[in-house]
Amino acid sequence: MNILQAALGGGAIFPDPDTLLEGLTFGAATRSVPGVPYTLADLLAHLAVTQRASLDLASGRTETWPEGLDLWPGLPDARALEACLTDLRLGLAEASALAGDPSGRARDLLTDLAAHSAYHWGQVALLRRMLGEWPR
Numbered sequence: 001m002n003i004l005q006a007a008l009g010g011g012a013i014f015p016d017p018d019t020l021l022e023g024l025t026f027g028a029a030t031r032s033v034p035g036v037p038y039t040l041a042d043l044l045a046h047l048a049v050t051q052r053a054s055l056d057l058a059s060g061r062t063e064t065w066p067e068g069l070d071l072w073p074g075l076p077d078a079r080a081l082e083a084c085l086t087d088l089r090l091g092l093a094e095a096s097a098l099a100g101d102p103s104g105r106a107r108d109l110l111t112d113l114a115a116h117s118a119y120h121w122g123q124v125a126l127l128r129r130m131l132g133e134w135p136r
Contacts, residue, residue, distance in 0.1 A: 019135060
């Protein structure tokens with residue numbers, strides 16, 4: 001594993017996403033924290049959307065960021081949360097594979113994705129703690 005793969009998936013740098021998501025229910029994901037303008041569900045939907053757009057760019061499936069992309073789409077129900085979590089996990093696996101031997105462009109895009117994602121995974125960890133929902 002190289003440093004870019006570690007930065008994308010956590011583990012050595014921050015708790016890995018599987019740990020951060022362990023046991024998360026729709027009820028907990030949609031509970032508000034006073035003073036925080038988003039829920040865990042909002043953050044996870046944002047992570048999934050930006051991860052997918054970034055991976056499409058890094059892999060060459062597209063050449064530009066999607067115009068009009070809803071960056072904070074929300075998750076209306078438990079089924080949408082489960083689909084989002086699946087997308088996040090699949091995207092992390094794809095990101096790790098791309099980061100194994102990336103082109104220059106892919107490396108730049110994946111580095112940006114790693115920084116963006118780490119910021120939001122930190123928010124996920126903090127909100128889970130604030131909600132009394134830390135998995136460990």
